Amino acid sequence: MIDDILKFNHDFVANKGYEKYVTSKYPEKKLAVLSCMDTRLTELLPAALGLKNGDAKIIKNAGGLVLSAFDSAMRSILVAVYELGVEEIMVVAHSNCGACHMSFKEFEHHMVERGVSPEVITALNNSGIDLDQWLEGFHDTEQSVRSTVATITRHPLFPRDVEVRGFIIDSTTGALQEIE
Numbered sequence: 001m002i003d004d005i006l007k008f009n010h011d012f013v014a015n016k017g018y019e020k021y022v023t024s025k026y027p028e029k030k031l032a033v034l035s036c037m038d039t040r041l042t043e044l045l046p047a048a049l050g051l052k053n054g055d056a057k058i059i060k061n062a063g064g065l066v067l068s069a070f071d072s073a074m075r076s077i078l079v080a081v082y083e084l085g086v087e088e089i090m091v092v093a094h095s096n097c098g099a100c101h102m103s104f105k106e107f108e109h110h111m112v113e114r115g116v117s118p119e120v121i122t123a124l125n126n127s128g129i130d131l132d133q134w135l136e137g138f139h140d141t142e143q144s145v146r147s148t149v150a151t152i153t154r155h156p157l158f159p160r161d162v163e164v165r166g167f168i169i170d171s172t173t174g175a176l177q178e179i180e
Contacts (some may be wrong), residue, residue: 023054030087031056032080034073034148036064036094040171045092048174057086063099063137064092065144066151077152081162091148091166092176093141100144102137141168145179 012018035045037060046052057080059073066073080086108131112118125131138144145166152164166179 021053026085027054027056027080029055030085031090032059032077032086032088033057033090033092034059034061034064034066034077035092035169036060036097036099037062038094038097038171041094041169044171044174045169048169048176049090057084063097063102063144064094064148065099065138066148069151069155074152074155078155078157081159087162089152089162089164091145091152091164092169093145093148093167094169094171095141096171097137097141099137100141101139102135104131104135107135142179149179 029051031051033045033049033051033056035041035058041060046055046058049056051058057076059076059080061073066077068074077086077089080089108121111121121131138147145168149164149166152158168177168179169175170177
């Protein structure tokens, strides 16, 4: 698959397919969107929000979560605000998310099947890394959105003049439901 992508990329550049995507690094709408990496949202999310290339910073991870005040999603949000001029943030979870009810116990046997030593897993757990907590998903999508919004807005380095609102997008229709 990667070789096919490289061939496509070569042709894309040679035919100047990139020209319609040229924009600046600063989001035109001064917006950042934190959302899930779900493949159903790749094109649906920007289409349903009316966003085109260059309008917003799109930050994606499994579940569209900020798990802690100092994780990579929060870091990206702070960079978007302080370096790239973002003034509003949308946290957008989605219906039927795979991260809902996800747990390390579901992954552990797959990891071992693919060559991860059970001793490595035990050593990580014994070294203070709680794999159960780290790979835990969520059980209530609305509460997950509220929690992520709260983690962002309560961050000691986050400015109070940036609006943060939470939503759930229907992963089929793109309909948004705001979460208060």
